Amino acid sequence: MQDRLLNTTECKTDSFCKPQLPGCYNNACRHFIRSPIPYVADDGQLSADVFKIHSTNAKNVLTVPRLYFPCGRNRLVDGLASGVTGMAGLGRTRVSLPAQLSSYFKFDNKFGLCLSSSTRSSGAVFFGDGPYTLLPNVDASSSLTYTPLIVNPFVVFGENADASSKYYIGVKSIKVNGKHVKGYNETLLSVDDQGEGETVISTVNPYTIMNTSIYKAIEAAFVKAMPKNVEKVTNVAPFGACFSSKNIRSTRLGPDVPSIDLVLQSKNVWRINGANSMVKVKKNVLCLGFVDAGPLGPNRENVVIGGHQIEDNPLQFDISASRLGFS
Template identity: 50%
Template sequence: MLVPMVVSVRFFILCSFFSFIISSSIAHTSFRPKALVLPLTKDVSSSIPQYITKINQRTPLVPVKLTVDLGGGYLWVNCEDGYTSSTSKPARCGSAQCSLFGLYGCSGDKVCGRSATNTITGLSTYGDIHGDIVSVQSTNGNNPGRVVSVPNFLFICGSNSLQNGLASGVKGIAGLGKTKVSLPSQFSSAFSFKRKFAICLSSSTSTNGVIFFGDGPYNLNMDVSKVLTFTPLITNHVNTVSGFLGEPSVEYFIGVKSIRVSGKKVPLNNTLLSINQNGIGGTKISTVNPYTVLETTIYKAVADAFVKAVGAQTVAPVAPFGTCFATKDIGFSRMGPGVPSIDLVLQNKEVVWNIIGANSMVQLNDVICLGFVDAGSNPSTSKVGFVMGGLHPMTSITIGAHQLENNFLQFDLAASRLGFRSLFLEHTNCANFNFTSSA
């Protein structure tokens, strides 16, 4: 009878031990946020404008500045430049952590890794996959709340060479794309909130835009979630960075059916608006391309229609733009330069993305230019991507960051749809989130 009693006592002690561990874990994570928030700053210190956020990472916690890439697949951080942390753990080959990255390599010490890409310069290098603590602020949609942590947030170790070309002080790139290891996916998985995130770029370098992870409300002097228009997100079955067939793109594509200028349909080769079997064509959204990039025939048709609708003489263009006017010939209003709207007609005539003057034009002292760039006639091989930020523009239309500023974009990953709204229409802007903490 003694053996069963010993086993029983040991079993009781073991159960008590695990009960203690579980209860301690529950106590530690009893607060489960419904959403998280990060500030987003426009930085023009480098040759290409970048949108910067900041997380706290490592033990002890260190603030880390990151360039935000809406279509990036993962977080990478420079591990060569003084990365020290007592909680950093390499991901072992064959582990569940490695499999989340899809294709990966395996080093001699059995640590998995894969290529990390600087999508500003186009440079890629191989790096080990690690996990470490990441700490961010929660939110109720009105202002920041309690700080919460993810203990084993996965990222790729970058290098000094990979960091070249990023804005001053930036140590890596935060990818928000459609993968299991992007920031939205890891945060929603860690806290079991809805697979949604929203991004709002400020047009000013002195005020912060905002990224929300999770559902609304999103209070920018009003709950923006109440006024969004929705359109489906489309999958491109070819990776637009690597060009590999069978490996889907992690970027965000939408279905543009036609383009209107001043209410009139622009004549286009409509086959360019669809994604072909090689992954070329269609429309995607980018935060690393500073301006919208158009396949050359689309650019020329839109530019010609725009010049005709403006009714003013063009002047010598200023690179990288090809269509410019004298500033004195263009009026201004609360909505920006007084020029005709450029409308992206989406799944039907009622669902339209209106690009108003504040987003369509770029002012350069006494010259003001249409903020769209000609990608050339062969988007799959054009080098404009490396000049303008981003990679090879296999895509016919890449909606760039200038056209996104003060537009609120919600990406609903579960429903595969995009919600969008120009905040000019709501008499507010992306800088109106209250970053004063309530905690």
């Protein structure tokens, strides 16, 4: 969630601080909450409670005596998985969970994230620096490549304190199977003088969504690069390029299909292989897991890198150094 924190010292006399949600927290500060799933906004209240979290060795439980969080109506969590009653705010704000933990424990404001591609295993979030031990004796934080995180200089929804709570990266060009993708304006990958465009990373969107011209160019290049013995089949919504998997062999990096490279501002390359580019929609059918978002995507962003594309890919969001680490 993206939050606007009010000064709690002013809440004793400010008429804005009145009990609004008796079942939530009495006599608290009124608080504006915006939830991305579903995308709704509502009044809530600022609350605080004791927060406990395991250390990375899983042996110690660390305690934060007062962690702040917004508390709102049930409709703010409609659409979440069964049994889920809230969300952890990991955005680039001063009151996010990483920011509060780093402030209390006095470590650099950074966190590592690895989403699981399986419903049978959990992902992981690490607050602070490594080691990020995802496999026995393997520190995922030791082999990361970095690219700058970009702050959108334009105010978002009038929140002057946190003009950009999202994680933007600079993508300069895109390649499919090592070949430069043409047919779209590459300036669409960067923020323009109105604060529109850019490339953002999101765990809210299940798949990467793109401006129509970018999507069409990548789809055409991907279809062209697919081996001739792989049959294109009827599309399955919301995807626009689907294939029979009968002649696609499996590898440890997923289906053996053309790779997609994001050439970044740092000149490093974020490679998307078959495990993260393809989605199995039914027996013997794989689809390119990118979605056409129209002329300008949701929230006026041209590329939103979604959850499927970052699964099993350790990421480090280093807010202190303003950089993203990826494997």
